Amino acid sequence: MAAPWVRTRLRTAPGAAAALALLVAVTAFLAAALPLAVDRYDDAGLRRALDTAGPERTTVSLFASVTDLAAESEGWDGLEAALRPEALRDSHATLLASAGRSLPLDPEQSSHGVRTTEELVVPDPGLSRPDALPPRFSLVAQNGLADHARLRAGRLPEAPGTVTAATRTVEAAVSTETARKLRIEVGSVLHVPGLRDAPLAVRVTGVVDPLAPREAYWSADPLLRSPRLETVPDDPQRSQYWVGALLLAPGAAPAMLGTPGFPERYWRLAPAASGLHGHDLPRLTSAVASLASGPLLRQARTATSPATESDTALDDVLAEHARLRSAIGPLVAVAVFGTGTVAAVVLLMAGGLAADRRRAELALLRARGGSLRGVAGRLLGETAVVAVPAAGLGLAAALRTVGGTRPSHAVAAAAAVALLACAALPLRAVAAHRAVRVHTPREDVASVRPSRRRTVAELTLLALAVGAVVALRTRGVSDGPEGAEGSGTAGAPGVSGASGDHLVALAPVLVGMIAALVLVRLYPLPLRGLARPAGRLRGVVGPLSLARAGRTSGSAVLPLLALLTALTTAAFGGSVLSGVADTRDRAAVLAVGADARVTSPQALPSGLADRVRRVPGVREVTPVGITHYAQPLDGRTTLQLAGVDPAGYAALARHTDLGPFGRDALRATGASGSDALPALASPAVADHYGTRPFAVRLDDGALVTVRIVLVRERTPAVAGQEFLVVDRSGLPAGAARPTSLLVTGDHPDAAELRRVAGSGTQVRVRAEELAGHADSPLRSGAERVYTAAVAAGAGYAVLALLLTLLRAAPERAALLARLRTMGLTRAQGRRLLVLESLPQALLAAVGGILTAWSAIRLLSPGIDLTALALAASSSPAGRATLRTDPVSLLVPALAVVALTVGIAAAQAWWTGRRGSVRELRAGDAR
Structure with a gap:
């Protein structure tokens, strides 16, 4: 009996059925698309967080020093065997498998090898020596060099025969950047200090270009691809020297035992960004914690050494992402819950409207002996025939349009919409026709x-x-x-x-x-x-x-x-x-101080302000001379002093709403040095000096006397807690020369500004700062x-x-x-x-x-x-x-x-x- 009823009702009211189908399809699409869209931006946010942190912070490093290894091994033979590629390769495979699905790892970018933990001084002539100090090198024997580098010159290093601690000659490669900065060529021989015997001669056989220099293989330890300058500790001269890496063949690792470099075995586990998902964040955090000091670390010690330690900043990166996610989530949920409530109410209203339109029909059915269960079942059947296929269509459209890694959530959301749409009419009818009556009150x-x-x-x-x-x-x-x-x-x-x-x-x-x-x-x-x-x-x-x-x-x-x-x-x-937009705009204004800013550590060329004025989008340019380390004579800590043109700077302060003031409030009334200059000060400076005149020594040693007449928490030219702003016409010529140009206008052309400003200057644009926050x-x-x-x-x-x-x-x-x-x-x-x-x-x-x-x-x-x-x-x-x-x-x-x-x-x-x-x-x- 139900099937003929459903067919008859659909034929007699096709318009109502089509309207219900459209409503359910759109609602199911939105409901199914929501979790898919949230997962999508959550995954993208996690991957961006990892990419921004870089492999140096996100790679999990496990290491075991040779000192601990000596206690486990029996003599030099055991030490040398533990450093050979076969032993490291087997333990590396075990580590990759132990993390499992909790922490997806990238086998291509994960690496293992042996390195010296102490930088070894190489006194060979011909190497680059800033401040006349010889460079230092770390010896690294890492797997997979041929797969991750392209030969620029020479050939890759080899380890013919069996290398031991007594071996005095090995081969190595260097990165292109290391070769260029330290003046190393193919065929160069570098002499690394030996432990007791003669030095270890390292012959450079090749120069390589990293295939993916920003990936974990090269960037988990950036020294592999890029040498760095370091400063001698406690040196008043701050003398510097180069530190680089020599890339040995994996089979040459035992030779490090003959150096005072304290070699250690290491395994670097790089997370696979494509396999990380935002909804797995608790599981990822737990896995990283376990690998840092938990069950996974115990498994790693079983596979490598009882003394293996772990080091990573991945847990901090995940925690930062979790904090941002937790801050944003409730705000999004407000809109989602509100919209979901309205959508549910509309579905209930649609069912109620259909029940009201058919009140006489349903009352007649009840008067003729129709049971509540029978009437509700027929109404449920006729709505289900329309709502269920419509919900399925909306779900399919969401999966095809948005995509996602968790379709089960989308299916559940669409099913909830279908269930509510199917139940609205029967429930309303049952509530209205519990009692049999012909006349409606x-x-x-x-x-x-x-x-x-x-x-x-x-x-x-x-x-x-x-x-x-x-x-x-x-x-x-x-x-x-x-x-x-x-x-x-x-x-x-x-x-x-x-x-x-x-x-x-x-x-x-x-x-x-x-x-x-x-x-x-x-x-x-x-x-x-x-x-x-x-x-x-x-x-x-x-x-x-x-x-x-x-x-x-x-x-x-x-x-x-x-x-x-x-x-x-x-x-x-x-x-x-609106609050987000206002906050971002305010932050951009505070960061730049204007619509654009041209800054130089030295005085800007005299004609630059006029050239900047001709840049498209620029309306006005305000020159500012900033002394970053002005020193009040009473011994107070240094402060920033900005010399400005009062009228133009007042207009800029009104435009940016950063401490606006009258155009004549800072105008100097006397000749330079004869009277105290009116000054605008931060609250901290004003609290200390009050309104009395006081002297300030500038960077070039000149003295100026200032008197605070205005107090503002913020000002366009300088930021921080301690600053002064004065009329630059009252400053000495050296301090009055502008070091910054504050630009106002409608969308100044950033590219043209940079071209006009030239090299040696920094150009910051408000629109770029604003875009950076989003x-x-x-x-x-x-x-x-x-x-x-x-x-x-x-x-x-x-x-x-x-x-x-x-x-x-x-x-x-x-x-x-x-x-x-x-x-x-x-x-x-x-x-x-x-x-x-x-x-x-x-x-x-x-x-x-x-x-x-x-x-x-x-x-x-x-x-x-x-x-x-x-x-x-x-x-x-x-x-x-x-x-x-x-x-x-x-x-x-x-x-x-x-x-x-x-x-x-x-x-x-x-x-x-x-x-x-x-x-x-x-x-x-x-």
Whole structure:
């Protein structure tokens, strides 16, 4: 019996079935795409974190010194055997397999070998000697040189025969950079000090170019590819010498035993970036900790040596990424939970609309003996035939469009959408037709008294929501910003653990639920109060529209909850995005001091300012002479002193909003050196010196006398806690020469600025600094997901509004048709529908504004946008807090009113074009 019923219903209402299929498909697509998109940007963020840290920090190094090996081995033969390639190769394979899936490793970039831990002095003539000091070398016998390098000259080193500790001649290769900087050629022989016998002669047989110099094979120890300059410790002259690496053949490793270099065996395990996923972060962290000092290290010692130690900074890199992820996650969850709630409400409203449209049909079925189970089963069958394939289509589109490593989460999200869509209509029908009755009682919001059962349910929900909000607010206020480190959720200082994250994410929904329950209860009061005075009005439109507004269905909690949650989420999201943009812009301004900055350690050429003014996009150039180590004569620590042109610099300070002041406040009134120069100072300097004149010694030894007349925390020219800004016309000629040019204008051409400035200068552009803060897959991905969630929530809010108006559309059309037969004009009909829908729209708009404002005020003490906004954890812009954005607060609410009025006016216009007879018949049928 169910199959014929389903076929009949789909044939009689194909439009409703198609609309439901479209709604379910779009919702399933968004629900399935969300976890896929989060995984995608999370994976990209983790890989960027590893790439930024570099192999030197992310590679796990295991090492065993020859001193410990000597205690395990029996004589020189045992030591030499342990250093041979075969022994290292076997233990390396065991180490790669032991990590397993917990820590994916890259076998190509992982390496093993033997190296000297002490740098050996090589006194051979001809080598580069800065400060007349001979270079030092580390001997390295690493596997796989032929696979990771390209010969530039000569051939790769070999180890013919059996090399022992007594061997006095070995072959080696050097990198191209080492050969160039230390003046080494093919055929050079370097003499490394011996332990007791003659020196070890190392013949250079080849010069190699690294194939992937930034990968772990070469960069886990950068000395393999690039020599470095080191300074002699405790040397007042700070004399420097070169340190390089000689790349021996793996079979030549035993020869290191004949040197005082204290050789050690090492195994470098490079993580495979392509195999690392953000959702595996706890497992990765656990595996790294285990390899550092846990079960995996014990396994490594079994395979290598009981004395093997581990060293890596990978755990710190993962911890930094986890902190950023924890700070961003709750913010994204706010939008996701809000949008998910609105989408769920829309699906329930769609089922409720279908049940209301078929109320007479279902009541007749119940009156003729239909059971609740039978009716619900048939309704479930007809919705499942439409919803399940639509959800599958949305899931397939998400998997194809977004992709991802965890499709199971997408499948679960799409299945939840399908289940909710299938259950909405049967549940609504069962609730409405529990009792068999033919006539439906009135459910007017102004006349119906809520039942005790509904009152108890609402009070229970209200108590739960208020309790959760109070708990969240208490945590936020008690912990405060200082509690971020110990909270476990960086960036959300009053929130601790997963429960706190959920409270943050559910806050807009909870506040919306409270507001919806309260507003639905309060809404009838003004309608009842205005009903009797409105009846005395002479016109018919006003009293009739007020009466019609009171005839609204009493079950208005779901539509109002959808609108309030959507408005709250949109306002919250807009405030977050606006706060992020403002913080980034502020940080960029503080870093540059203007729209662009040209800086040089020496005085800039005299004509450079004029050339910079002609660069496209440049409007004004402000020269500044900065003395970085000015010394007050009272022995206070050095401070920065900036010499500026007062008028131009005042305009720049107003443009950047960095300590603005009057254009004449710093103007020098006397000749240079005769009077104290008016100065702008930081609070720290002003607190120490007050307003009395004091002398300051400049870098060239000249003295100037200054007197503080202005105090500002920030200023464009210099940053820090201690600075002075004076009129440069009162400074000596040497200090007055500009060392920086502060540029203002609309998008100055960075490339042209660098070309004009020439070599020896640094050019920083505000737009580039701004882009640098967003140049993170984790931040940019979170912003995209956040924006998409807010946009989707707005779309579902519009759909909820349309469903609410669509539910009353047939009744309104019939009403207008009847009233037209009584002489109501078309203009009066439009005003009637607009005024009828206006109270509900105003209720949603005002409630949405108050709810959004309350949610933002509630969450602002516990929300830190710094991690989402800025690339650096410490920024001169300070902590980025959540603030109310008036545009985000008002525009969505006004859009609800405008959309409601527009739909009502459009319905009145469309009904006026149609004949009254059809509408009257439709109304009678209803």
